[in-house]
Amino acid sequence: MAGDEKLFGERAELYDLIYTKIDYDGNAARIAALLADEGVADGARVLEAACGTGSYAARLASRFRMSGLDNAEAMVAVSRRKNPGVPHVVADMAAFRPSDFGSDEPFDAVVCLFGSVGYLLGVDRVRAALRCFAAAVRPGGAVIVEPWLAPDVFRPGFAWLDTYSDDVIKVARASFSTVRPDSIGDVSVLDFEWVVARRGVGLDRFSERHELWLGPRETMAAAFREAGLSARFLPEGLLPGRGLWIARKDGPRAGTPGTRPGRDFSRHLPGRIP
Numbered sequence: 604m605a606g607d608e609k610l611f612g613e614r615a616e617l618y619d620l621i622y623t624k625i626d627y628d629g630n631a632a633r634i635a636a637l638l639a640d641e642g643v644a645d646g647a648r649v650l651e652a653a654c655g656t657g658s659y660a661a662r663l664a665s666r667f668r669m670s671g672l673d674n675a676e677a678m679v680a681v682s683r684r685k686n687p688g689v690p691h692v693v694a695d696m697a698a699f700r701p702s703d704f705g706s707d708e709p710f711d712a713v714v715c716l717f718g719s720v721g722y723l724l725g726v727d728r729v730r731a732a733l734r735c736f737a738a739a740v741r742p743g744g745a746v747i748v749e750p751w752l753a754p755d756v757f758r759p760g761f762a763w764l765d766t767y768s769d770d771v772i773k774v775a776r777a778s779f780s781t782v783r784p785d786s787i788g789d790v791s792v793l794d795f796e797w798v799v800a801r802r803g804v805g806l807d808r809f810s811e812r813h814e815l816w817l818g819p820r821e822t823m824a825a826a827f828r829e830a831g832l833s834a835r836f837l838p839e840g841l842l843p844g845r846g847l848w849i850a851r852k853d854g855p856r857a858g859t860p861g862t863r864p865g866r867d868f869s870r871h872l873p874g875r876i877p
Contacts, residue, residue, distance in 0.1 A: 614809075615677040617799065619656050620767040620774050630716075630841040631662035634747060638712055641745035641851060643667070647711035650704075650739060652696040652732070653719030657682025660689055667712075670704055672696060697723055697731040701739045709741040714748075718845055721751025721815030725787030726822055733830035742854020746832055749840055749847055754817040756844045757782070757791050773800040782817070789817045823848065 643649065647667055651660050654671035655678050663669055664686060671691045673679050679691050692703045696719075701709055713736040723729045736746045759782045767774040775798045783790045792814055799807040820836060827834035827850050834850035841847065 614797075615656065615675070615681050617774060617797070618678070619658065619681070620772070621765050621776055622658075623767060624765075625658075625842075627658045627662055631659055633841065634659070634714060634716070635663060635666050637747060637847070637849060638667070638714075638745055641712070641849065642743070643712045643745050648708070649712045649714065650710045652699075652713055652715040652736065653717070653722075654679070654682055654691070655717065655719075657685045657689070659714075659716055661685045663714075664689060670710070672699060672703075697728050697735060699735055699739075710739050710744060711741060712745040712747070713739055714746075716747075716749040716841065718749055718751035718815065718842070720748055721791070721818070722813075724785075724790065724814065724816045726816075726818065726826055727787075729816070729818060729823070730826045730829060733826055733832060737830045737832050737852050740852050742852055744852045744854075746834075746850040746852070747847060748850070749842070749845055750818060750823060751815045752791065752817060752844055753820050754789050757789075757817055759791075771802050774798075783814070787816060788819070788822075791815045791817050 638649070645666050648670070649663060649667040650670045650672060651663070652672050654660050654673050657671055660669045660671050660682060669686065669689045671679065671682050671686065671689055672694055673682070674693065674695050676693050679693050682689070683691050690704050692699065694703055696715065701707060715732075715736070720729055720732060723732055740746060757780070759780055761780045763778050765776045765778070777796045779794050781792045781794070783792050792812060795811040795813070797807075797809050797811070801807070824834060824836070827848065832850040832852055834848050837847045837849060839846070
């Protein structure tokens with residue numbers, strides 16, 4: 604997940620524990636189906652920007668030739684362990700090139716999930732990321748972005764608690780949300796207080812503050828257009844209140860180089876998402 608390296612670096616191993624309730628299998632299946640609807644064939648090259656610890660990439664790799672990009676080196680290290688055959692690059696999703704992966708071959712699709720674009724504070728940074736996504740895919744290539752919350756959806760003053768427990772570790776994360784007005788527009792502020800108890804080790808307490816830009820939907824739509832991407836918004840996304848942007852770069856529908864779009868390459872892959 605994109606963001607400040609300090610937020611995700613030192614305790615990257617806790618990230619997966621606190622998000623065990625996410626339906627990664629179901630969400631990955633839906634993303635795969637949406638990519639197929641956009642003409643992205645099984646076996647096509649797909650880049651996950653802001654891949655975090657690689658939970659989505661691990662599932663999508665049964666259908667596509669995945670690559671991962673994130674600016675948090677510790678998160679990428681976790682993803683590499685989960686996805687040993689997947690190329691990874693540590694880079695800013697608003698300032699990368701396809702050649703960072705050692706090839707000038709464009710991707711057939713880019714996906715950016717979990718609201719990670721919210722960490723790009725302001726529309727200028729979002730535009731830069733969308734330009735990078737557009738440059739990374741071939742003509743007709745697909746781009747799927749799960750946005751952070753829009754200003755009319757975000758709830759300041761909201762409090763919640765996430766927990767995880769097994770025989771070795773207990774984790775609790777309490778959260779509270781506020782809004783900070785800024786010259787770039789409203790910014791959501793999420794304050795987290797963590798308590799971690801490890802058997803035979805002891806207690807660890809720490810705080811985090813995450814800031815994510817609240818991008819108005821019309822502003823996001825304009826940013827896609829300016830990047831040369833034709834986009835539509837699906838209100839029903841993977842997580843409540845966020846939706847999905849489905850975009851395509853001008854040109855023929857996506858497909859693996861030298862093949863007809865929609866051709867099945869699953870025989871080259873170890874398994875398939877149901």
